[in-house]
Amino acid sequence: MADDIDYARYDHVRPIRWTGTALELLDQRKLPFAVDYLSCTGSDEVAAAIHSLAVRGAPAIGIAAAWGVVLAANAIESAGAAEAATALEPALQRLNAARPTAVNLSWALARMRAALARVEGEGWREALEREARAIASEDLAANRRMGALGASLIEPGSGVLTHCNTGSLATAGFGTALGVIRAGVAQRRIDAVFAGETRPWLQGARLTVWELQQDGIDATLIADSAAAHLMKSGQVQWVVVGADRICANGDVANKIGTYQLAIAARHHGVKFMVVAPSSTVDMATASGDLIEIEERDPAELHAVGGSRTVSEGVAAWNPVFDVTPHALIDAIVTEQGTIEHPDAASMQAAFGTRAAP
Numbered sequence: 001m002a003d004d005i006d007y008a009r010y011d012h013v014r015p016i017r018w019t020g021t022a023l024e025l026l027d028q029r030k031l032p033f034a035v036d037y038l039s040c041t042g043s044d045e046v047a048a049a050i051h052s053l054a055v056r057g058a059p060a061i062g063i064a065a066a067w068g069v070v071l072a073a074n075a076i077e078s079a080g081a082a083e084a085a086t087a088l089e090p091a092l093q094r095l096n097a098a099r100p101t102a103v104n105l106s107w108a109l110a111r112m113r114a115a116l117a118r119v120e121g122e123g124w125r126e127a128l129e130r131e132a133r134a135i136a137s138e139d140l141a142a143n144r145r146m147g148a149l150g151a152s153l154i155e156p157g158s159g160v161l162t163h164c165n166t167g168s169l170a171t172a173g174f175g176t177a178l179g180v181i182r183a184g185v186a187q188r189r190i191d192a193v194f195a196g197e198t199r200p201w202l203q204g205a206r207l208t209v210w211e212l213q214q215d216g217i218d219a220t221l222i223a224d225s226a227a228a229h230l231m232k233s234g235q236v237q238w239v240v241v242g243a244d245r246i247c248a249n250g251d252v253a254n255k256i257g258t259y260q261l262a263i264a265a266r267h268h269g270v271k272f273m274v275v276a277p278s279s280t281v282d283m284a285t286a287s288g289d290l291i292e293i294e295e296r297d298p299a300e301l302h303a304v305g306g307s308r309t310v311s312e313g314v315a316a317w318n319p320v321f322d323v324t325p326h327a328l329i330d331a332i333v334t335e336q337g338t339i340e341h342p343d344a345a346s347m348q349a350a351f352g353t354r355a356a357p
């Protein structure tokens with residue numbers, strides 16, 4: 001596959017920086033009006049940053065958690081790797097509990113445990129740091145590969161609609177669904193990009209259109225409730241989204257609102273693509289019914305930008321992910337390849353049982 005993309009052009013947004021002693025997280029709660037980094041020197045600060053969405057997006061929270069383990073290691077004095085593993089476990093558990101739906105979090109922590117288990121005696125701190133670095137650099141490489149694979153499915157002259165934020169901010173760089181969009185625009189396959197606001201946290205309005213603006217890529221923001229009308233107008237041929245967990249039967253958990261986009265897309269003959277690294281694949285969960293869906297504070301629905309919009313005493317329900325059944329998905333793109341019309345058999349053929357790292 002010809003890779004004609006100038007990746008350096010997309011390197012300007014880095015949500016996660018390791019200084020050698022601290023983890024700096026681009027505070028996504030303040031974007032797009034302030035570009036501020038939050039400095040974490042302990043693993044519990046990282047867990048709090050993940051929980052509060054200062055850092056967010058499935059791959060990014062996995063990478064941040066891996067660095068959180070490195071920070072936790074700095075706080076313990078221990079000679080051997082086996083003792084360190086025992087001492088670190090409570091911090092790993094707290095990191096894992098920060099958010100429940102994205103499997104990348106537990107996947108990254110499992111990799112850190114496995115890296116520690118491979119060390120005999122000394123050198124375990126360096127091994128943890130190497131593993132965190134590897135998790136981040138593999139994610140960046142996966143995104144670039146998925147960008148090329150996903151873009152190749154899109155006919156020149158197409159319009160696309162995306163949801164939430166799946167760009168550099170949500171990953172080690174370039175992005176998953178947004179990586180496909182970047183590649184598709186660079187290859188002149190995509191003529192028009194639409195982004196849904198993504199209520200209630202507004203990842204689309206605050207983050208996605210800002211990221212694309214940094215790249216000089218024109219994008220049009222729509223209210224989430226305008227999506228079916230947009231599809232009916234014929235302006236989009238693909239919906240391209242990321243994922244927080246892809247189950248063994250191809251069901252996909254992603255940001256709330258994804259499921260209704262998939263239903264509307266099928267109704268209008270618009271194709272539906274899910275783009276995620278293999279670290280988002282969870283072959284141990286048979287179907288989407290078994291995924292824990294995070295519910296956040298109803299207060300997120302009571303206000304916009306800190307200003308209350310709802311009268312006092314109104315109840316609100318705030319699930320922040322939903323599950324799109326595999327039958328509504330035309331393609332799942334990972335760095336390992338593309339699965340068209342995913343189901344249990346094609347997922348099994350692509351990923352086997354994928355034992356934990």
Ligand SMILES: CSC[C@@H](O)[C@@H](O)C(=O)COP(=O)(O)O
Binds near residue numbers: 163244
């Ligand atoms: C590459 S990011 C893929 C998903 O993590 C993304 O679509 C999403 O749902 C993020 O949710 P968030 O609650 O903002 O962490």
